[in-house]
Amino acid sequence: MSAQTILSATCLLADSAKPRGGRRAAASGRTGFPGWRAAAATLALLLACTFGPRDAGAEADPPLLAQSGDVLAVSVLEDTTLDREARVDASGRIMLPRLGSIAVAGLDLDQVREAVEGALRAQDIILEPTVIVEFAAYRRIYVDGVVAAPGAVAYEPGLTVRKAVALAGGLARSEETNGVPPEELMKLNAQWRASSFAMLEVQSRIGRLKAELDGRRDVPAETAADPAVPPASANEIQSLDRGLLAGSLDLHDKEQVHMKDLLGLTDFLLGVLQEQARYLERERTLQQKEVSSARALAEKGAMPLTRLSALEREEARLGRDILELKAYIARSQQDKETLAYELAATDRKRKVKLESDLRDAVIERTKLEQEAELLTSQILAKGISLTDANRLEEVEPVLRIHRDTDGREETVVAEMSTPLRPGDVLEVSYRTLVDTKTAELGQ
Numbered sequence: 507m508s509a510q511t512i513l514s515a516t517c518l519l520a521d522s523a524k525p526r527g528g529r530r531a532a533a534s535g536r537t538g539f540p541g542w543r544a545a546a547a548t549l550a551l552l553l554a555c556t557f558g559p560r561d562a563g564a565e566a567d568p569p570l571l572a573q574s575g576d577v578l579a580v581s582v583l584e585d586t587t588l589d590r591e592a593r594v595d596a597s598g599r600i601m602l603p604r605l606g607s608i609a610v611a612g613l614d615l616d617q618v619r620e621a622v623e624g625a626l627r628a629q630d631i632i633l634e635p636t637v638i639v640e641f642a643a644y645r646r647i648y649v650d651g652v653v654a655a656p657g658a659v660a661y662e663p664g665l666t667v668r669k670a671v672a673l674a675g676g677l678a679r680s681e682e683t684n685g686v687p688p689e690e691l692m693k694l695n696a697q698w699r700a701s702s703f704a705m706l707e708v709q710s711r712i713g714r715l716k717a718e719l720d721g722r723r724d725v726p727a728e729t730a731a732d733p734a735v736p737p738a739s740a741n742e743i744q745s746l747d748r749g750l751l752a753g754s755l756d757l758h759d760k761e762q763v764h765m766k767d768l769l770g771l772t773d774f775l776l777g778v779l780q781e782q783a784r785y786l787e788r789e790r791t792l793q794q795k796e797v798s799s800a801r802a803l804a805e806k807g808a809m810p811l812t813r814l815s816a817l818e819r820e821e822a823r824l825g826r827d828i829l830e831l832k833a834y835i836a837r838s839q840q841d842k843e844t845l846a847y848e849l850a851a852t853d854r855k856r857k858v859k860l861e862s863d864l865r866d867a868v869i870e871r872t873k874l875e876q877e878a879e880l881l882t883s884q885i886l887a888k889g890i891s892l893t894d895a896n897r898l899e900e901v902e903p904v905l906r907i908h909r910d911t912d913g914r915e916e917t918v919v920a921e922m923s924t925p926l927r928p929g930d931v932l933e934v935s936y937r938t939l940v941d942t943k944t945a946e947l948g949q
Contacts, residue, residue, distance in 0.1 A: 569616075570615075571611075572614070572641075575593070575594060576593070579641070582636070583635075591642045597611075608621055619639045622635075646659060646928075647926055649934065652935055661927075698881060705875075708874060712864065714748075717751055718754055725751055761852065765849045765852070769846060769849060782831060790824040796817055905933070907926065
């Protein structure tokens, strides 16, 4: 349920329930039917509970004060002939029927209501009046300066500087921008900054890739620092590239050490297997001699055939062991060769990948240089000159609000989101950041 709905219901109930001949009854001090005031009070309480502050911690805006030029809607529930929309005149007063002039300048709506109720009681018109005061129209605000359509703008609650500038036609061209719309100048400035930032990034990347190819842990500066890029951002990019370089080199070193360790272990295992093979060959030679002697003895009947068979079986086992060992040696030799190849190939693949990345980065730098040349031509075609810093001068709107507060004027430095109040004068201008010494416009 909206506040307007509840207020309308209050008025209807009050109007239908109050006694007829209201002016005579009010003048005599009689209240008539006692229930209508209770109903009105109940609905007023409902209105306060429904639309009162929801967050005790929230900081409310100060109430709007009536000033010369505002139009106030005054309603008296007991006597509608007293209702009127009254403009606050130059002296800060409003004129109401039968009440005359009432001073309201500098009062909020509650204070104006109390002033009207006090006047009704003081003049013995209504002893217990119920008065509602609202803004019927607000003082206009005025937008001046570098906007397309300077002048008065109607105020409405919630009006911000951004909305007021939009109602005034938006930002206009400035002499300082050499006839270039500020929006376009800001866009060119943003493009120039983005181009400079991208160039710094690719230059830092090229330096990192070259250092990694050379095995160095320092990233050389490919170009001098670009003033269009904030030093903090430039330092962050270079710091990240130094971290990437150190991490990549550390990972490569660890991989190389690991593969060399594996190669060393494989070589050691191969040596052990080869020594074992030589030992088995000597043992088989001795076994073969023993078998030959046993056969001679068996032929003479000096050795049982079972003993000869056992010696021959031992000779055969040694032969099988030697064959298996030679197979292990062959596999170990293959593993060694594979590890040696992977060790060399890994290093070669890494260098090829770095060279490919470096090639891509150089191509990207070339494209960025061409885009920067094109952007420079567009900027110069607008009549905007560049300094040696190769950076556009920043032009940003300066927003000031001139406001009458308690009879004295104060100036407030504003932002686009700053709320406005009735009667404010918004001044819009451009401030050239000459302290940066980065560009000159139209000079």
